[in-house]
Amino acid sequence: MSQNLNGALRVLVAEDEPYNLRRLARLLREQGCEVVAELEDGPAVLEWLDQGGAADALFLDIQMPGLSGLEVASEAPRGLPIVFVTAFSEHAVRAFEQAAADYLLKPVTAERLARTLERLRERREAAPAPARPQGPFRYAVRAGEGLVFLDLARTTHFTYEEEAVWAHAGGRFRTLWKTLSEAEAALEGRGLVRGHRHLLLRPEAVVGVRPGDSGRLWVRLPGDVEVEVSRGAAPGLKQRLGLA
Incomplete structure (x- = not known):
């Protein structure tokens, strides 16, 4: 199905199982997303971001070689929406502690994915321009004890x-x-x-x-x-x- 990618959500997909990677990327494209990268481990995601990769959201498998999806999220640029994808529901609490945009259980269905994408689109449209604080600012550092x-x-x-x-x-x-x-x-x-x-x-x-x-x-x-x-x-x- 041909999609108009004008204004489409640009998404990165990271998953170490090739079948699941291809399937999720296909589902995303079928729902009008532009899949800008398909990667198979955590370090590759950080390298892609470091080399200038840009996306509206990251879809990360939690259990990946090198770095887990949770570890990738802790180093990703602040404010970049992250959707965790996993077969294990017990990771949900840690995922939302990382301010996850959503949490998808495998196998991901088209209906559940559609709800996630709707939230991401609403979030993108509603994002306000950050206010710039005024005045001096100090922060704490360690000094002995x-x-x-x-x-x-x-x-x-x-x-x-x-x-x-x-x-x-x-x-x-x-x-x-x-x-x-x-x-x-x-x-x-x-x-x-x-x-x-x-x-x-x-x-x-x-x-x-x-x-x-x-x-x-x-x-x-x-x-x-x-x-x-x-x-x-x-x-x-x-x-x-x-x-x-």
Whole structure:
């Protein structure tokens, strides 16, 4: 059946069982979606996103090699709707703790999928423009057995390393956030930009840029620090810097 993909939901499907992958992709196309990628494991999803892949929603099998769907969701860009697909209902609680847009049990039926897609379309149409908070902002970092507070205005970037989020503000400080998605939620509207799945940048801190390979961008920060921005994130950062 031929579909008009104008305004269609763009979706990624990740599933390690080829038959289930093909079946779900077919059902999505039959309901008017544009399937932009069909992948078979968690690391491939994060790599696809890191390389600039864009979608309106991710359909993720929970049990996949390398990284589970839940682990992928914790590293995916904040605000990207995720639908978990699994044969096991016991994962539902954890899925909704990850703010899942929906939770589908296998075998997925066309009728149940239609309800999910209706919710995703309504969510896309109703999404408001985020308000930008005003005024200074401070956040806590660990200092010995206690905490100190750092000014966001003095922070250049945040990185995810060693299973923690680190703030770079004239030094490297361990924050209380466990993932960059948590950091993004706390800093929402503060103007930070994802450089790649392990990097958040404050554009006002950028002091220089130079082109990298394959559309990537090298960004210079105070203290003679350089970080690489992915091909997918480079256009957005250039726009924020007035270069596009």
